[in-house]
Amino acid sequence: MATKPAFAPPTNETAHATADLPTDAAISRRGFFTKLGILFNAIAATVVAVPMMGFLFSSITRSRANGYLSWVPLGKVSEFPEGETRLATFQNPYVMPTDGKTAGTACWVRRIAGEQFQVFAVNCAHLGCPVRWFPQSGLFMCPCHGGAYYRDGSRASGPPERGLFEYPYKVKNGLITIQAGELPTPGAAIAELTGEKPPWAS
Amino acid sequence: MGIMIRKIGAWLDRRLQLAAPVREMAEHRVPRNAASWWYVFGTAALTVFVLQIVTGILLALVYVPSGAEAWSSLEALNHTVTLGWFIRAMHGWGSNFMIAIVLIHMVQVFLFGAHKFPRELIWIVGVFLLLMTLGMAFSGQVLRFDQDAYWGLGIGVSISSRVPILGPAIVRLMLGGPIIAGATLSRFFALHVFVIPGLLIGFVCLHLLMVLKLGINEWPVPGRIVRRATYEAEYHALTKRDGAPFVPYAVWKDMFFAAFVILAVAACAVYFGPFGPTGRPDPTIIQTVPKPDYFFLWLYALLSLLPSSLETPALLIGPVLVIAGLLLLPFLSGEGEKSWRRRPIAVLTVSLIAITLGTFTDLGGSTPWSPHMNAWSGDPVPGQYLHLATALERQGALVFQAKQCRNCHSLGNTGGQRGPALDTVAARLTEDQLIRQVIQGGGNMPAYGKNLSPAETTALVAFLETLHPPGQPPARDASRAVALSEEKESGARP
Numbered sequence: 023m024a025t026k027p028a029f030a031p032p033t034n035e036t037a038h039a040t041a042d043l044p045t046d047a048a049i050s051r052r053g054f055f056t057k058l059g060i061l062f063n064a065i066a067a068t069v070v071a072v073p074m075m076g077f078l079f080s081s082i083t084r085s086r087a088n089g090y091l092s093w094v095p096l097g098k099v100s101e102f103p104e105g106e107t108r109l110a111t112f113q114n115p116y117v118m119p120t121d122g123k124t125a126g127t128a129c130w131v132r133r134i135a136g137e138q139f140q141v142f143a144v145n146c147a148h149l150g151c152p153v154r155w156f157p158q159s160g161l162f163m164c165p166c167h168g169g170a171y172y173r174d175g176s177r178a179s180g181p182p183e184r185g186l187f188e189y190p191y192k193v194k195n196g197l198i199t200i201q202a203g204e205l206p207t208p209g210a211a212i213a214e215l216t217g218e219k220p221p222w223a224s
Numbered sequence: 225m226g227i228m229i230r231k232i233g234a235w236l237d238r239r240l241q242l243a244a245p246v247r248e249m250a251e252h253r254v255p256r257n258a259a260s261w262w263y264v265f266g267t268a269a270l271t272v273f274v275l276q277i278v279t280g281i282l283l284a285l286v287y288v289p290s291g292a293e294a295w296s297s298l299e300a301l302n303h304t305v306t307l308g309w310f311i312r313a314m315h316g317w318g319s320n321f322m323i324a325i326v327l328i329h330m331v332q333v334f335l336f337g338a339h340k341f342p343r344e345l346i347w348i349v350g351v352f353l354l355l356m357t358l359g360m361a362f363s364g365q366v367l368r369f370d371q372d373a374y375w376g377l378g379i380g381v382s383i384s385s386r387v388p389i390l391g392p393a394i395v396r397l398m399l400g401g402p403i404i405a406g407a408t409l410s411r412f413f414a415l416h417v418f419v420i421p422g423l424l425i426g427f428v429c430l431h432l433l434m435v436l437k438l439g440i441n442e443w444p445v446p447g448r449i450v451r452r453a454t455y456e457a458e459y460h461a462l463t464k465r466d467g468a469p470f471v472p473y474a475v476w477k478d479m480f481f482a483a484f485v486i487l488a489v490a491a492c493a494v495y496f497g498p499f500g501p502t503g504r505p506d507p508t509i510i511q512t513v514p515k516p517d518y519f520f521l522w523l524y525a526l527l528s529l530l531p532s533s534l535e536t537p538a539l540l541i542g543p544v545l546v547i548a549g550l551l552l553l554p555f556l557s558g559e560g561e562k563s564w565r566r567r568p569i570a571v572l573t574v575s576l577i578a579i580t581l582g583t584f585t586d587l588g589g590s591t592p593w594s595p596h597m598n599a600w601s602g603d604p605v606p607g608q609y610l611h612l613a614t615a616l617e618r619q620g621a622l623v624f625q626a627k628q629c630r631n632c633h634s635l636g637n638t639g640g641q642r643g644p645a646l647d648t649v650a651a652r653l654t655e656d657q658l659i660r661q662v663i664q665g666g667g668n669m670p671a672y673g674k675n676l677s678p679a680e681t682t683a684l685v686a687f688l689e690t691l692h693p694p695g696q697p698p699a700r701d702a703s704r705a706v707a708l709s710e711e712k713e714s715g716a717r718p
Contacts, residue, residue: 024315085420114405117405120405123508124374124406125509128506145378148382149382150378151376157677161670167528167593179670181535182532203402205378205402205404207382209395
C-alpha cells in the first residue's frame with residue numbers, strides 16, 4: 023500500500039521509474055540534471071579552491087613576489103673588534119604581529135681586518151641547532167650532534183657536510199649590513215639545482 | 225520514576241532508532257579465548273585518546289597560539305591558573321602513554337597474527353593511526369613553545385629541507401613564512417587541534433567498525449592455519465561454538481585496564497608534574513641544548529651516529545621504506561600461522577626493533593656525542609692527575625682546560641664523551657703521535673695547529689704524557705731514540 027508522500031513532486035509514474043533506473047544509454051531528464059549538478063558543483067569548488075590554495079601556499083610564493091630577503095643593519099663596524107668574533111642580533115625584515123621574540127635572530131660576526139668580515143648564521147649546517155663560539159680554541163661547537171667549525175666557518179669535525187652558512191654583507195658609512203631574512207637550512211645546497219640560489223649557499 | 229525514564233527512552237529511540245544497533249554491537253559474540261588481558265590495549269589507546277581530547281580542550285581555554293604569547297600562557301597555566309599545572313601534566317603524560325600503548329597494541333596485534341586475512345585493512349588503518357599519533361606528539365611539542373620546541377622545529381625543518389627539489393618549498397610551507405615565528409606556531413596549532421585530531425577520530429571509527437564487522441582476532445593456537453578460502457567460516461563456527469557476548473563477558477577487563485591507565489596518567493601527572501616549558505623561545509638566546517621529547521630521542525641519536533654521507537638518503541628513503549613495509553605486511557604474510565610460537569622471524573624482528581629503538585633512545589638520553597659546552601670551565605682536572613706534576617705539566621693541564629679539550633674529552637669520568645677519554649692516553653699514543661693528533665686533528669677531531677703556540681703544544685703534550693696507569697709506562701716509539709741519535713751524529717740536529 024504505497025501512499026504518495028505529500029511532498030512528492032507530481033510526476034508521471036512511468037517517467038519516474040525510467041529516471042530512477044535508466045536502462046538504456048539515452049540521457050534522461052533527471053540523469054542530465056544530476057550530471058549538470060555535479061558539473062555546477064565542480065565549477066563552484068574550483069572557483070573557491072583556487073584562492074584557498076593561493077592562501078595555503080602563499081608562504082612559498084610570497085618570497086618571489088616581494089622577497090623575504092632584505093639588507094638589515096647589524097651595528098657600527100667599531101662595535102666589532104678586529105680579529106674577534108662577536109654575537110650580533112637583528113630583527114627579521116619580514117615580521118608578523120604575532121612573532122614576539124621569535125622575530126629576533128642571532129648571527130656570529132667575525133671581523134677579520136678593516137672592513138673585511140664574515141657573518142655566520144648561528145644555525146649549524148647539520149640540523150640547525152645554535153652553534154657557540156669558543157675564542158680560546160677558535161672553534162664553533164654545536165651542542166646537538168657535536169658538529170665543529172673553524173674560525174673561518176669551515177667544517178672542522180662532526181656530522182655537518184659543509185661549513186657554516188654565511189650572510190652576504192656590506193659596509194657603508196661605518197655600518198655593517200647583511201642580507202638576511204630566511205632561515206638557512208642544509209637543503210639550500212639542493213635548491214641550487216633548481217636555479218633558486220639563496221645567498222647563504224656559498 | 226522508572227516508568228518516566230522508560231517513556232523518555234522509548235520516545236527518543238523511536239526517533240533515533242539507535243538502541244537495537246547499539247545492543248547488537250555490545251552483544252556481538254567474541255571467541256571466549258579472546259577475552260584476555262592481552263586484548264585490552266586497543267581500548268586503552270582509545271581511552272587515552274579521549275582523555276587527550278578532554279585535557280586538550282581544557283588547555284585551549286587558556287593557551288594562546290601566538291608566537292608572542294604562547295610561552296607566557298604556558299607559564300600562567302603552570303603557576304597562575306588553578307590546577308593548570310595538573311591539566312598540562314595530564315596532557316603531556318597522556319601523550320607519552322598514548323604512544324607507548326599504541327606501540328604495545330601494535331606489537332601484540334602483530335605477534336598474535338591479527339593483521340592476517342581478513343583483517344588487513346584494520347592493520348593498514350592502524351598504521352595511519354600510529355603515524356597520526358606521532359604527528360600529534362611532534363606538533364604538540366611545537367605548541368609547548370619553548371627553546372626545545374623552537375630548535376626542535378629547526379631540526380625538523382632542516383630534515384625536510386633535504387627533500388630533493390621540493391625541499392625549500394616544504395620548509396616555507398611548514399614555517400608559514402621565511403623563519404620559525406608566529407605563523408609557524410599558528411599552523412602547527414591548526415594541525416594539532418583541528419586537522420590531525422579530525423583525521424584521527426575518523427580513522428579510529430573506521431578501525432573500530434572493522435573490528436566489529438570482521439570480529440576480534442581469536443587467540444592464536446599453534447597449528448591453526450589461516451587460509452583465505454576457509455578462515456571466515458572457521459571463525460564463525462568458533463564464535464558460535466565457543467563464543468560469548470562481548471558485553472559483559474569480555475568488556476570488564478577492558479574497563480579495568482582503561483581505568484588503571486587513566487589513574488596511571490594522573491599519578492604520573494601529580495608525581496612528575498608538567499613538561500616544561502623550558503626557556504623562552506628567543507632565537508637570540510643561543511645558550512641552549514635542545515633535546516626532543518622522549519619518543520623522538522631515538523631519531524636524535526640516529527642523526528648523530530649515521531655517517532654524514534648516509535644521512536640524507538637514510539632520512540628521506542628510510543621512512544618511506546618503513547611505512548611501505550608496515551603497509552605491505554598484511555599482504556606479504558596474510559595467511560599461515562598466527563601464533564608467535566610458530567613465527568620465529570616475527571619474534572626476532574620485534575625483538576631486534578625493540579632493542580635497536582631502546583638502545584638509540586637510551587643513547588639519545590645521555591648524548592655521548594654532544595660536546596659538554598661548559599666542561600672546560602666547570603669540570604677541573606682531577607687533583608690526582610696533577611700530584612707531583614712539574615711546572616710544565618701543570619701549564620699543560622691549564623692549556624688542556626683553556627682550549628676546551630675538556631668539552632669533548634673526559635678525565636676522571638667528567639667532561640665530554642665526544643672523543644675518547646684521555647685518562648690513559650699516554651699508554652696508547654707516543655709523544656710524536658700526540659703532537660701530530662693535537663696539531664693536525666683527524667678521526668673526527670679538529671686540527672688545533674693554528675690555535676696552539678709551540679710552547680702551548682709542548683706543555684699540553686707534556687701533561688698528556690703523564691696520563692697513563694700507574695705501573696704502565698707511556699707508549700714510546702722504539703726507533704725514536706735511534707733516529708734522534710743518528711740525527712745528532714750526522715749533525716742534522718744540534
